[in-house]
Amino acid sequence: MSTPTTFRELRLDGVGRSFGGQDALQGLDLTIRAGEFIALLGPSGCGKSTALNCLAGLLPLTAGSIWQDDKRVDTLPPERRGFGMVFQNYALFPHMTVRNNVAFGLQMRRLPKAEVTRRTEEAIRLVQLEEHVGKLPGQLSGGQQQRVAIARAVVLEPSLVLMDEPLSNLDAKLRLEMRTEIRRLHQSLGLTTVYVTHDQEEALSMADRLVVLRKGSVQQVGTPEELHNRPRNWHVADFMGFRNLLPATVAEVRDDHVVVAVGGLRLAATPMVPLSAGDEVVVGVRPEDLTVASGGVTGGGSPAYGSSTGSGTSTYAAEATIEARVEVVEYQGREVAVEARTPQGVRLHLRTAERLAPGDTVSLAVAPGALLAFARGDEALPSGAPVLGDASEPATSRDGVLATTGGEVS
Numbered sequence: 001m002s003t004p005t006t007f008r009e010l011r012l013d014g015v016g017r018s019f020g021g022q023d024a025l026q027g028l029d030l031t032i033r034a035g036e037f038i039a040l041l042g043p044s045g046c047g048k049s050t051a052l053n054c055l056a057g058l059l060p061l062t063a064g065s066i067w068q069d070d071k072r073v074d075t076l077p078p079e080r081r082g083f084g085m086v087f088q089n090y091a092l093f094p095h096m097t098v099r100n101n102v103a104f105g106l107q108m109r110r111l112p113k114a115e116v117t118r119r120t121e122e123a124i125r126l127v128q129l130e131e132h133v134g135k136l137p138g139q140l141s142g143g144q145q146q147r148v149a150i151a152r153a154v155v156l157e158p159s160l161v162l163m164d165e166p167l168s169n170l171d172a173k174l175r176l177e178m179r180t181e182i183r184r185l186h187q188s189l190g191l192t193t194v195y196v197t198h199d200q201e202e203a204l205s206m207a208d209r210l211v212v213l214r215k216g217s218v219q220q221v222g223t224p225e226e227l228h229n230r231p232r233n234w235h236v237a238d239f240m241g242f243r244n245l246l247p248a249t250v251a252e253v254r255d256d257h258v259v260v261a262v263g264g265l266r267l268a269a270t271p272m273v274p275l276s277a278g279d280e281v282v283v284g285v286r287p288e289d290l291t292v293a294s295g296g297v298t299g300g301g302s303p304a305y306g307s308s309t310g311s312g313t314s315t316y317a318a319e320a321t322i323e324a325r326v327e328v329v330e331y332q333g334r335e336v337a338v339e340a341r342t343p344q345g346v347r348l349h350l351r352t353a354e355r356l357a358p359g360d361t362v363s364l365a366v367a368p369g370a371l372l373a374f375a376r377g378d379e380a381l382p383s384g385a386p387v388l389g390d391a392s393e394p395a396t397s398r399d400g401v402l403a404t405t406g407g408e409v410s
């Protein structure tokens with residue numbers, strides 16, 4: 001089956017939608033190139049589904065326009081846009097077999113019987129459901145049902161496929177399998193796909209480009225690598241796994257980094273925006289970029305993991321370190337997720353293969369370049385953000401600054 005993409009690009013121009021005067025989506029500018037896989041990503045209520053429904057034609061716009069090359073399409077009804085849709089609730093016809101569910105759209109188009117049969121069989125083969133063609137949806141697993149929904153959408157050879165959290169009803173293992181499956185179909189059929197999810201891992205692993213939304217506004221558009229390495233602001237960073245977000249003050253501006261005062265510590269950070277001394281910022285680092293310094297564990301806690309003197313995993317042992325006391329340890333297979341607190345009251349999240357136990361004291365180092373500094377803005381940090389002691393009074397001298405900029409953030 002070939003799915004000819006019938007446009008070069010689809011352009012959203014200042015697209016907005018409000019409900020009773022409240023903006024659910026505002027000023028969405030986005031150009032989707034044919035063949036791209038775009039993920040709309042963001043927390044619940046940020047406007048992802050609104051954006052998708054505007055694209056689909058299920059919601060009229062209250063601002064802006066949508067263009068397929070030179071043709072305006074936001075004024076067309078859904079059925080004339082030629083887009084395929086796959087939703088979280090796959091809404092298959094329960095009394096129809098898999099074959100008939102997939103064939104239904106083609107029959108509605110009154111295509112010749114032989115063509116309906118040929119295209120239906122091909123779509124079923126693509127989603128690997130040949131053995132199940134005669135079954136009713138109720139006789140299939142959730143993943144198989146979702147495959148039927150995908151076959152039903154792609155059999156119509158849509159110019160654009162819209163997917164709204166299609167995997168959220170599936171268990172963790174199936175979700176992983178279907179991710180690969182959807183990506184494979186996207187590639188092999190040459191589809192153009194817009195995929196809504198709140199799962200950053202899903203978005204990063206599947207999409208060519210991500211659009212991060214927050215409160216109805218675009219925060220950043222970029223490739224997975226760009227968003228992962230250079231989140232534009234701390235809201236995007238929060239979504240990209242920077243679990244440690246701390247309010248801080250810029251103490252000094254140096255050539256390629258800034259020194260920030262944070263919870264009684266002085267740390268070197270990579271500025272994500274131009275900064276001056278005295279600026280209020282948010283600094284962020286991922287749990288996996290906080291490493292336990294060599295020989296940096298002192299036992300003393302409960303034996304949940306067996307307290308350890310730790311052989312150390314850090315390559316930055318020569319640098320200054322942050323002392324913290326382990327409070328919570330969660331087993332996560334090869335690694336543990338740890339919550340620890342500094343004497344100044346800074347709560348930190350880290351991931352480590354060290355066998356830590358609550359009560360242990362650890363010396364932590366920040367991986368070079370991994371601490372990023374963002375403009376503060378006037379919004380509260382996310383709940384669960386580390387708790388601070390006194391951030392205004394650096395306790396350590398200039399010599400105690402953690403050198404974190406040995407490796408540039410690309």
Ligand SMILES: Nc1ncnc2c1ncn2[C@@H]1O[C@H](COP(=O)(O)OP(=O)(O)OP(=O)(O)O)[C@@H](O)[C@H]1O
Nearest residue numbers: 019023024042043044045046047048049050051198
């Ligand atoms: N029909 C509606 N009437 C009024 N408000 C609405 C309507 N649909 C959505 N909203 C509001 O618009 C905002 C964005 O909703 P939307 O469903 O697009 O978010 P979302 O990012 O898809 O969230 P989720 O992941 O929870 O589905 C929310 O504040 C929501 O309450």
